[in-house]
Amino acid sequence: MSNPPVIAAVDGSDHSLRALEWARTAALSRGTGLLVAHVLPDVSQLYAGRRSSLHDPNEPARFADPVGDYVRGVLEAAPALPPEVRYEALEGSVPEALRVIAAEAAPMMLVMGSRGRGGFATLLLGSNSRAVATTATCPVVVVPHADRDAPGGAPADGAPGTYSHGADPHGTAPPAAGASAGRVVLGLHAAETPEDVLLFAFAEAAARGTTVQVVSAYAVPPGPTLIVDSPFQVIPPEALADDGDAVPAEREMLRAQTERLAPLRSRYPQVPVEQAAVPGDAAGRLVDASRSAALVVVGRHHPRRRSLLMGSVANAVLQHAHGPVAVVPALHPDEDS
Template sequence: MSNGPVIAAVDGSEHSLRALEWARAAALRHGTGLLVAHVLPDVTQLYAGRRSALHDPNQPEEHADPVTDRVRALLEASPELPREVRYESLEGSVPAALRVISAEDSPRMLVMGSRGRGGFATLLLGSNSRAVATTASCPVVVVPHSDRDAAARPAGEAAEPSAGKVVLGLHVTETPESVLTFAFTEAAARATTVQVVSAYAVPPGPANLLGAPFAVVPPEALADAGDTVPAERETLRAQTRRLEQLRARYPDVPVEQATEPGNAAGRLVEASRSAALVVVGRHHPRVRSLLIGSVAHAVLQHAHGPVAVVPTLPEEDGAP
């Protein structure tokens, strides 16, 4: 796992400032630096290009950029700062500029706001967030805008089993090891539990209708007898096998195992109401595609809390 800086992508909006605060706390938890990246607005980039083309020494060297000044002031007022804070102004389109910086300095993660402004108020994802989560070289954490808080579970209702935990969406045969490592590292830094959610295929029936109770199964309960269907028992056992090495590497991180019939996306979205973080893989490691996986896409579109999308590391790519 990289010990590089946490990158916070900011543009001065309230969306990005929420992401900045999340990134600051993440850098403190992991003991790393914080890199604040701001993609300059088009007018600033055009000004710089015009000045360079005209070679006019009478023009100011820089166009006023209030975003960096505001961000600096906000961070300086914070109760605690990471060990190192750097600022970089980037040029180009937002996805392209952030894709480049995510490939430099081996960052631990890139954090950005959702900027969701689509036709549905409940949607999380904007076009820039989607593009960066799909193409960045490092894990991307998308922090939802404040409107999503209002869509979370109403006050007074019982807490979800995932409250305060790191929730990992795991396909037992396809999810790369880098995704598991990211989830366990985050849980260790937060001194919390990893809750692992996997889907299993069963014929449709009353017992697996959407909205059925979300069963969290401790490892010691994995026995042949019980009320679980065979496919669910095999999924839980496959989970256990996938988690063996991670349990050994992170012995202080408690683990809960859960299953979901059909597709795990809906359960991960539900868990995001109270989870500290939901972690998903970008796509199948053998699929060399710019398309994000269906589960990751659905969770990003509808989650109520922060979501980490973790790419496959180069050494994990088994494609020829």
């Protein structure tokens, strides 16, 4: 594939087929190829190893791969396919096999379901999905299972300190992925989020023809009265030019956002931008926004902390989001954000 492909990880489960549909649509919107990757079950891997070690010419050269055959049938029934579709049967553990193919193919993104055939019915995030999202060298999009779909509703314009640049979005999310049509939501720490995370969010919004809503959280100072889930306050752009009535921390956060987003606005002038400064819990606000978002984009962890653990915000959003979540690593960790 000449351009970086979109990889869809499948295991034949309904969850992975939702991810496959999301990946198919993403590849179409980006004009790139689709690589469908399936890690063979243990029994098939044992058979392949036995045949290789015995060199038995009487054994059939191809072992049964019902998942591969099933997925090919699903794709053949799709209304449209990317310019190139390739299928790869992998061996090894699921996380390691997917990490290897992601490193080799250098994909635009790797898409997988929030859980596969294993686990129990109420499991929010499977171990394989968590492991791949934590360690892959490319952005990983996790598509939640149907039980976590939001019951529909209008996009949430009411974030504290929200103001917009440009027209309302008219983007379209893949229907089988469970996300309603809406904006791309970007969780941003203005001083720490790597540039790769911002670039991914804006590129995805440009491909979808929709808006980027940027959500940043600021600390709430302790006080005698704490108002939880207070009504959203909307701040128009002109309010930033004077004293206004905004909380000082909101105003400072919006200013920091504006400065950080300036290069992205220049690079993607066709992408409308909405900015939101929210008190306290960034993860909770992002989960709320996921109810009407086409995609929520978060950074994997702090770029200057060489930890193998996923950041708390990314982990919480993956666990509870109602729509697809993209976890983006620092692809160029040696560069300053």
